[in-house]
Amino acid sequence: MTIHTHSLASKRLVAKTFGMIALTSSAMMIAPSVIAKEVTAELKGVDGGTLGEITFIEVSTGVQIKANLQGMSSGAHAFHIHETGKCNAADGFESAGGHLAAGKEHGFLEDKGPHAGDMPNVHIPESGELTIEVLNTSISMGSEGSAALNDVDGSALLLHADADDYKSQPSGDAAARIACAIIAEPSS
Ligand SMILES: [Cu+2]
Ligand SMILES: [Zn+2]
8 A cells, every 4th residue: 555655646746847848848949048156066086076066146246155175285275267068087187178367367466367267276285175265256147148058058167286376378387187066057
């Protein structure tokens, strides 16, 4: 009797889920999809293991980023938003593209900078764990404009093996890409 009830309930759940998918896809044909104002993304290393969780929240002045990092190598690491929402470990996260530039040059020390996706280095202690909050006032969770995280090619957050020197072009001489989190997948 209990099993029968469960089975009925799960059938209803499946039907409801399919209904929601159908509704979403028909809605997308007539209007842009709804953009999430808060996203939590898993941060992954090149070996596929998790290196923490990063939450992006739209606020009135930009995007608040809360990062819970773990299992990281100690030291200073560049911390950027890149222009494409792909984290392909096989290509060393190169598929994430360059920095979200919004028409600027790289770095806080560059007269024509910084890129919208440039942020201060993250200094990981010996424990490999760190929780930080960053406010990036140059970006938005929107889908329109050059600094929008949910534009057609999406966006990703990356950490590098070395620190960003805040001036070398095009990406601060920060060496290999060691961790990647997809903020928004490409929409096409
Ligand atoms: Cu980067
Ligand atoms: Zn940059």
